[in-house]
Amino acid sequence: MNQYASILNNINRYVSLTKVEEEKICSIIKTSTVKRRQYIIQPGFVCQSRTYIVEGAFRVFHLDEEGKEHTVSIGVEDWFVTDFFSYINQTPAQNYAEALENSLIFQMHYEDIEPLCKEIHNLSEYFRLTTEKAFAHSRRRVISSISLTAEQRYDEYAAQYPHIVNRVPQYVLASYLGMSPEFLSKIRNRKAQS
Amino acid sequence: MNQYASILNNINRYVSLTKVEEEKICSIIKTSTVKRRQYIIQPGFVCQSRTYIVEGAFRVFHLDEEGKEHTVSIGVEDWFVTDFFSYINQTPAQNYAEALENSLIFQMHYEDIEPLCKEIHNLSEYFRLTTEKAFAHSRRRVISSISLTAEQRYDEYAAQYPHIVNRVPQYVLASYLGMSPEFLSKIRNRKAQS
DNA sequence: TTCGAAAAATGAACTAGATTAAGAAATGTA
DNA sequence: TACATTTCTTAATCTAGTTCATTTTTCGAA
Numbered sequence A, B: 001m002n003q004y005a006s007i008l009n010n011i012n013r014y015v016s017l018t019k020v021e022e023e024k025i026c027s028i029i030k031t032s033t034v035k036r037r038q039y040i041i042q043p044g045f046v047c048q049s050r051t052y053i054v055e056g057a058f059r060v061f062h063l064d065e066e067g068k069e070h071t072v073s074i075g076v077e078d079w080f081v082t083d084f085f086s087y088i089n090q091t092p093a094q095n096y097a098e099a100l101e102n103s104l105i106f107q108m109h110y111e112d113i114e115p116l117c118k119e120i121h122n123l124s125e126y127f128r129l130t131t132e133k134a135f136a137h138s139r140r141r142v143i144s145s146i147s148l149t150a151e152q153r154y155d156e157y158a159a160q161y162p163h164i165v166n167r168v169p170q171y172v173l174a175s176y177l178g179m180s181p182e183f184l185s186k187i188r189n190r191k192a193q194s
Numbered sequence C: 001t002t003c004g005a006a007a008a009a010t011g012a013a014c015t016a017g018a019t020t021a022a023g024a025a026a027t028g029t030a
Numbered sequence D: 001t002a003c004a005t006t007t008c009t010t011a012a013t014c015t016a017g018t019t020c021a022t023t024t025t026t027c028g029a030a
Helices: A004-012 A018-026 A086-091 A109-117 A120-149 A151-159 A170-179 A182-194 B005-013 B020-028 B084-089 B110-119 B121-146 B150-160 B170-177 B180-194
Strands: A028-036 A039-041 A048-053 A058-065 A068-074 A097-098 A103-109 B029-034 B038-039 B050-057 B059-063 B069-076 B095-099 B104-111
Touching: A004 A018, A004 A048, A018 A028, A018 A109, A018 A120, A028 A039, A028 B020, A048 A058, A048 A109, A058 A170, A068 A170, A068 B121, A086 B069, A086 B121, A109 A120, A109 B121, A120 A151, A120 B069, A120 B084, A120 B110, A120 B121, A151 A170, A170 B084, A182 B180, B005 B020, B005 B050, B020 B029, B020 B110, B020 B121, B050 B059, B059 B170, B069 B170, B104 B110, B110 B121, B121 B150, B150 B180, B170 B180
Parallel strands: none
Antiparallel strands: A028 A103, A039 A097, A048 A103, A058 A068, A058 A097, B029 B104, B038 B095, B050 B104, B059 B069, B059 B095
16 A cells, blocks of 8 residues: 555545556655644745645644734644645745644645646646635635634534544634634633533 | 637636637636626525626625625626635535626536536636635635734725725625624724824 | 643633614615 | 615614633643
């Protein structure tokens, strides 16, 4: 069994790669291990790669002028972590991507993967379809953040990601859901009571 | 000059279509006019098409259980309007898309455009690149909605979309920015004073 | 196994922004 | 031109969620 089975499996859920295509894609993958608290993307540096999480967990967050962290996304196994704005424009990132656990990742460099998208129609389709899906979810999150109360947002998240909600630190989840850690604590406490 | 010049021009900013490709794409375009207040997407109906705005303005909004409207996106000329979640899954929409002005649109039907994406690599690339861009912006909006105050969100929008901020009704903009129309009125008034 | 630092919980005072309601202005329509 | 409907404004009241200061718990490292 191929060491890249996980990511190929993910891609083949959307398209049907030929053996040759699989090999080309695998040939540009770089494997790394990352320790908890380590950053793989930092403000000021260009996000060079699409990063696939084989094992572990990451978050992307934004640090505002007042020193407050705002978590943009949380990802675990079989997800991608990217600062898309930085990646697609190849301009310096404005966010951090931090390992929440010791992790194993596959990285595909911009200068390798973008030409490959021009070459392999299936790969282009894969990223088109997955990005459309991610975009649709992002829109749903915008609706939630506009229309729901803090407690409703927590409930929705807990229902949708039961395997993540208790895996990440509370202050990370609070900053993802757009509330203070104190208030999230209060919400959880209210639930534990009843 | 081709009647589809506007949309072809948009596509050719990202990829270089051949004449044959251009003709295939144009052959599936349906042109319509839509009156102000008319819906082109409604809850319960599947979003069948990608809609390109030639002239006019639209908004996509969600109606919650309490009867409140939450505007998800606002689009004018040279933008696409789609309920992506409904479109990609071909499931009933949960949102409305409403014409804010009398408008002229081009529509490409799911069953025509999706096979064409499999056939024309350039088209697949076009949608991949534009969706990645839209996704990156959507993420920025999530950050804004989490980290900025209502007034800062208004300022940011006014700076980024000066040509739209005074073109749409105030209650639409308020529901897009996630605040009450009364509060938006207050903000605008504060600015007019100083 | 104990120590120290980071994370979580608690509670009280505070505020951004919502809600309500009523009137004024603008806009469309006959 | 006038009437009806939609949109915007103003101001008072209310509350979800923040801030800050303190205490308690958790957990990794030695």
